[in-house]
Amino acid sequence: MLSLNINKKTYKVDADPDTPLLWVLRDHVGLVGTKFGCGVAQCGACVVHLNGEAVRSCVTKASRAEGKQVVTIEGLAENDDHPLQKAWLELDVSQCGYCQAGQIMSAAVLLKENKKPTDEDINDAMAGNICRCGTYLRIRDAIHLAADIQAKEGAGK
Amino acid sequence: MVFFGLCNIAAFLFVEEGIKPVYIPIKPDICMEATKTNFNRRAFLKASALAGGGLILHFSALAKLGFDDKSQLADAPAQWNEITGYIKITDDNVVKILCPNPEFGQNVMTSLPMMVAEELDVDWKKVVVEMGPHDNVKLGPQFTGGSMSVRMYWKPLREAGAAARNMLLQAAAQTWAVPVEELSTKAGVIYHEKTGRKGVYGDFASKAAAIPVPKGVKLKDVKNFNVVRHSQKNVEGAKIVSGKPLFGLDYKQEGMLIAMIHHPPAFGLKLKSFDASAALKMPGIKDIFSIKMFEDGFEQAGFDTRSFNTLLVVVGKTTWEVMNARKKLVAEWMPAGDTKDTMGGRVGKREVTVPGELETTATQLEKMKQHAAMPANQMRKDGDPETAFKNAAQIVERTYVAPFLAHNCMEPMNFFAHVTDEKALLAGPLQGPGWSEPTLSKILGLPADKIEIQMTRMGGGFGRRAYSHYQVEAALISKKMKAPIKLIYSREDDTTYGIYRPMYTATYRAALDANKNLIAFHVKGGGIPENAIHANRFPAGAIDNYLAEGWEIPSNITIGAFRAPRSNFNAAAEQSFLDELAEAMGKDPIDFRLELLARAKEKPVGKNNEYDADRYAGILKLVKEKSGWGKPEHSQYHRGVAAYFCHNSYAAHVVDMVIKDGQPYVERVFSAIDCGIVVNPDAATNMVQGAVVDGIGNSLYGGLTHKNGEVEQKNFHSYRIIRMHEAPKKVEVYFVQNDIDPSGLGEPPFPPVFGAVANALYKSTGKRYYQQPFTSPQSEVPTV
CATH class of the missing domain: 3.30.365.10 (Aldehyde oxidase/xanthine dehydrogenase, molybdopterin binding domain)
Structure with a gap:
């Protein structure tokens, strides 16, 4: 029995400890915002945070997450109002939308570590996330906008 | 009347684009029928516990699975008055517009309802938009492809909006006993200027639903649009960025099993034999078997393309268990040789030989070179090109080559199916439910009205999800297992079992x-x-x-x-x-x-x-x-x-x-x-x-x-x-x-x-x- 802390809640999961975190989230816990795209850490659709680091949950054994804080797109912000989520809606980034949770989770770690990323910073940090619809330009713009929102919100606190 | 003409246009355009045309007969006289649903709030919630056809049941079934906001379910209105197939308005003035076409990122779930809202004259921000059920009679051709969605629904959806507005006006005129010509609307409110009376659409919705749909409505001048031609945000944007279940892969039902398919590792091979003894011992595994897609002589329609006819299937409790068991599966493959396919459709029944060769890219390129030098079919000729080339002072000649392409939809192929002896429920990402349904009906031996297809959001399509094979596979697996199942392709399955760009x-x-x-x-x-x-x-x-x-x-x-x-x-x-x-x-x-x-x-x-x-x-x-x-x-x-x-x-x-x-x-x-x-x-x-x-x-x-x-x-x-x-x-x-x-x-x-x-x-x-x-x-x- 695995014990996992996901989005500040504890879940007891009856699964093989080698099961990738992705499938524990999707099949056992019922959090399906984290997406399956490739299964081999190539597309970024499955990015979640493990103790604040972006990891690809499709190649992360669930046992590795024990005793750590897992955050998925569903738990990124209490009211789904993370600056990135606001910016994504403001710029209407999504087309099919399938990759966007992974994009946002990767970008969230970037923004935490780099308050004012340049285009180059964004290109480097986001090169592991594929968007087949080609919304990259809007993702880039939305990350810049989110950085501004984050700065304003920070100043307001 | 409206859709009859449109279907012809759609068929024509598909010929033009090289897709085999599919004609979906629509009964023109019932395109826009007005019906009043009989569900009160209690019945609505009770009905949600059942699976089955019907507009309201469909909505409830999705809501039950977390496919809609809980808040929306809690606020389930007392009564939906259906005013044309696309519009439902409650007595307490909730306006809902159904999107007829599947959404794969082209944003039709926003743009198509916008067209209805424009003529209905409602405040777009207050409209509830929902994916419609598969119902070609009520909602038209319902396919996503050929860049057709907006153009084929451009007139019908505006007419539906205008007809509904007209019915609401008539209802208001009856209620207030005033001439309908004296009434006007603005953003979902009806006004009678002379008496200073006004009322929201909900006040008249119940009455309007009983009024016959007017024949011939006047549409707005495009210069007066205030919803269309104005940027409106993606109606599912908030759900996308917060990870709500929207896609086929997110769809779940109680007791659902997971299935994966093992297809031959090369085009031109077929299954010879398999040994599942080790794989069956793996945890969570329920069964391993082969399925046959089409019986000999099965008449294939335009979107029935399938790469292999016999497939090996692993069914288990969870995705990871099935993926693991597949590794233990021992399969032997053999050359399929030349095979025969029976094609149906508009051109008529015909036999086609599929060559058995195991192809290699270098050989494909060489073959193309040889064919390019041979005589070909003339497609168009103007003037006398032969003489002109003979007399030319200079000839520029260049040859271009492009490879097969895989669609690579971010959401791999998948589909849910629950098939019983009496009926079938299928749910997932697909571009043309009206194309899949006749095929499913033939293969399952069930009448079309016993097959319900629910359209989830698609994680990309690009043409790939026009093809029904993965839906048929899911249905056959569910039938064999006598259980609800979801078929999932791994990325490798998706890339190597393709319906590729040639x-x-x-x-x-x-x-x-x-x-x-x-x-x-x-x-x-x-x-x-x-x-x-x-x-x-x-x-x-x-x-x-x-x-x-x-x-x-x-x-x-x-x-x-x-x-x-x-x-x-x-x-x-x-x-x-x-x-x-x-x-x-x-x-x-x-x-x-x-x-x-x-x-x-x-x-x-x-x-x-x-x-x-x-x-x-x-x-x-x-x-x-x-x-x-x-x-x-x-x-x-x-x-x-x-x-x-x-x-x-x-x-x-x-x-x-x-x-x-x-x-x-x-x-x-x-x-x-x-x-x-x-x-x-x-x-x-x-x-x-x-x-x-x-x-x-x-x-x-x-x-x-x-x-x-x-x-x-x-x-x-x-x-x-x-x-x-x-x-x-x-x-x-x-x-x-x-x-x-x-x-x-x-x-x-x-x-x-x-x-x-x-x-x-x-x-x-x-x-x-x-x-x-x-x-x-x-x-x-x-x-x-």
Whole structure:
């Protein structure tokens, strides 16, 4: 029995400890915002945070997450109002939308570590996330906008 | 009446785009029936516990599975009054508009309801939008493909909105005992100015639902639109960014099992035998068996393409357990040899031989070369091209080649099915429920009205999800297991079991006289297994002596629609050739095209020219102006231009390329589009930007190769997809402003990107590129 802390809640999961975190989230816990795209850490659709680091949950054994804080797109912000989520809606980034949770989770770690990323910073940090619809330009713009929102919100606190 | 005509248009356009036409009969007289639903709030919630047909049940079933906000369910209104098939209004004034067509990112779930709302005259911000059930009688053809959604629903949806508004007005007039002509509406409120009375639509909805649908309604002048032509945000945006269950892969039901398919590892192979003893012992595994797709002689419709007829299936409790068990499965494969398929459809029943060869890319290329030298079918001939070529002072001849492409939808193929002896429920991502249903009905032996298909949001489509095989597979597995199941393809399954973009080639020849005038044009195209040539498109109609020919090589590699079928190759080849031709003639590439278009307008050659020369010239002039054609912003930019017409729309791009770390990089793009009225401008811009990125990626990196029938690319480490750092810094999109009815947009901006990239590559490197992908697919794949 695995014990996992996901989005500040504890879940007891009856699964093989080698099961990738992705499938524990999707099949056992019922959090399906984290997406399956490739299964081999190539597309970024499955990015979640493990103790604040972006990891690809499709190649992360669930046992590795024990005793750590897992955050998925569903738990990124209490009211789904993370600056990135606001910016994504403001710029209407999504087309099919399938990759966007992974994009946002990767970008969230970037923004935490780099308050004012340049285009180059964004290109480097986001090169592991594929968007087949080609919304990259809007993702880039939305990350810049989110950085501004984050700065304003920070100043307001 | 409305849909009858439209279906004919749809069928015609599919012929044009090379997709086998499917005719969906719609009973015109009941297209817009008004019915009042009988569910009160209690019945509504109670009904949600059941699975089955019907509008309300459908909504409830999805809500139960977390497919809709809990809040929405809690606020479930007392009574929905259905006013035309697309609109439901409650007594307490909740206005709901159903989207008829499946959503794969082209944003129809927003744009189609916008068209209803425009004529209904409601406050868009207060409208509840929901994906409709599959019901071709009530909701029309309901397919996503051929860039048809907006154009085929443009009139019917506005008419539905206008009819509903008219019925609400009549209901108000009856209630207030005033002449209906004295009433007006604004944003969902009905006013009677003389008496100062007003009331919201909900006040009259119940009465309106009983009023017969008016025949013939007056539509708004497009100049008075206040919803359409104004940017509205994606109605599912908030759900997407918060990870709500929306997609087929997210769909769940109590007791649902997971199934995966083991298909032959190469085209041309079939299952010989298998040993499941070790795999069956793996935890969570329920069963392992083979299924047969089609019985001998099964008449295949246009979207019934399937790569293999016998498939090995593993069923278990969870995805990971099934994936693990597959590794223990021992299967033996053998050559399938030549096989026979029975094709049905409009052309009539016919037998087709599928060759058994295990194909290899080098051999495919060699075969195409040989076929290109043989006589081909004449597709169009104007004047006397043979003599013109004989008398030419100079002949320019170039051959272009492009590979198979995989769609690579981010959400791999998957589908839910629960099949019992009496009925079937299927749910998941698909483009044409009306295409799949007759096939499912035949294979399951169930009447169509016992098959319910629910359309989830699709994680991409690009043509791939028009094909029903994965739905049939899911249904057969559920039937065998007597349980609800979800079939999931791994990425490797998805890449290696494809309905691919075909492999194409074309040789273009142009004859010039001693004064470098273009006197004849010849295109001879072919492919595996189809040729791409659109014989009646530009530059046909602009040149006195013209010849188009085509040939095909049969193959067992399954192919189908891929974003702008055939056009996606033609625009690459033809637009590169025109660039090279302009250079040989000493002309600017845009001016050269404009000269040809002027000729096509003033004195068109031949018949059946598909394009409007004025509109075609219009986008070239617009992109020339907006890009500052003669003067790129930076001196290091190498410019390429291309334009194309397809799906009744016109698109031109100017791309600015630089060489960065030895690799071509498109830094900036200017796009000019004429698709008539733009329904949702910001979303349309997004779609064009996406098509530009998609075109750059596929032209530079895309490609699928075979070795002895086996697909050599298995996943994104070997099939290169464009990534963030390879996407342009800026794509500026300009739409031609006119009041022409909307034409296609999902596909038209895609094909000319290929040509513009090829032409910019020439300017960057001094070398012409004739074979796609233009860079090695293996270079520069980022490691993570």
